[in-house]
Amino acid sequence: MNAALAELLAFSTQSLLAGFIVFLRVGAAMALLPAFGETAIPARVRLVVALAFTLVVLPAVRASIAPLHAAGSLPGQVLATEVLAGLALGAILRISVLALQIAGTIAAQATSLAQLFGGGAGEPQPAIGLLMTWGGLALAVSLGLHVTLAGALIGSYDAMPAGQFPGAESIRQWGVGGVAHGFALAFTLAAPFVLAGLVYNVALGAINRAMPQLMVAFVGAPALTAGGLLLLVLCIPAGLALWHNDLSALVANPFEAWR
Template sequence: MIDALAQISDLTQNLLQFGMVVFLRVGAAMAVLPAFGERSVPARVRLFLAFAFTVIVAPVVAPEVSVATLLPNLGLLYISEPVIGLGFGIAIRLLIMALQVAGSIAAQSTSLAQLMGGANADPQPAIGHVLLVAGLALAVMLGLHVKLAEGLILTYRVFPVGQLPEAQAFSDWGIAQVAGAFSLAFALAAPFVIVSLLYNVALGVINRAMPQLMVAFVGAPAITAGGLILLLLTAPLLLPVWQAALEVTLANPFGGW
């Protein structure tokens, strides 16, 4: 019986060590992932979600992780695993930031907010908040949790445990992800930018034709109403485009490696 208890104790210790290694990567990713890592989600709930995803991911990646060979390199694991997890989480978080930036551009184009309203102490523009909540709801309804688990499992095939990613390639990938997020944000806000351009051109022509008319007071209600109507018409078309970009990123978060 003592031998059996000793074997169980060794097995439990190995399982805990293996779970800790997986948690280092999963927990870092869960801190910044959309929907699950939002500030509105309590810290205890986020910690529980990190443990839940660890339980899901660990059995799948167990054949690829050898605890015995990793124990001498625990110091490296405390650096490499959170870095890889944060890289994966930030890659997905950039898609959420694309919605926020698109909302800020749309709000500024329709004279409803400042361009970088979400980057200071002021609340985020209403258009950006609407797009953000709608995007998160759409992603969760379409199985975001399943795709995130698949993406976390995929990271173990791209980045084996115990190896630091190459710094130059990792930075190039990060720059490409940021550039893609801003490109997507401007593409989503393009209808509002075009309408704003047409509005200002029309306002300039009217002001040129009738200098005595206070065109700013006449045009302000029009651009505000036009922005809200445009949001109503374009949101059902913009969100599927964003969802498609999110699915592409989830399918291949480390594209180009």
């Protein structure tokens, strides 16, 4: 019986160490992942979600991390490598959310709606940016973001093996490409608002030159606000669909999308 208990204790120790190794990467990524890493979500909820993702990822990657805990203890290097790998994955996926926020800010500035209603909890941002961000995240979660994120976490062990530091040059190229793509996506989403604002200001300038005595700013401000809100209704559904397609392609293959 003592031998059976000793064997059970050894198995439990190795299982706990394996779970802890996976939790290091999942927990670090969870701080930045879209939807699940938002500051508006309570820390306890994010902790529970991280534990749930750990239970999903662990069976798929246990064979690859077995050498790290075979001795019944963890090398000190594992603590650093797994946290860095999780942060790298979370940061590159977080750029998609930042693209929505940047697009909302550009759109709000272009249509003079930057001060309308104000922002919300967490990072202050215009109402349009808040609407686009939470609308996009709600759309992504409803269409199975949690499933694809679990697949990305499992795939990260092939791209960034456990116990090894990620390559600095690969991370640099990965990050620069991700930032460039994020800004391009943000401007694409905000392009209708920028074009509408440009046309409005050119027309306003022409009217002001033709009729200097008319207070065109007071006449045109309500039209700009109404036009911005109408454009928001017309463009947001297509913009969020475009953003979700881009996010889905990234999460499905986050390690090759921008290389």
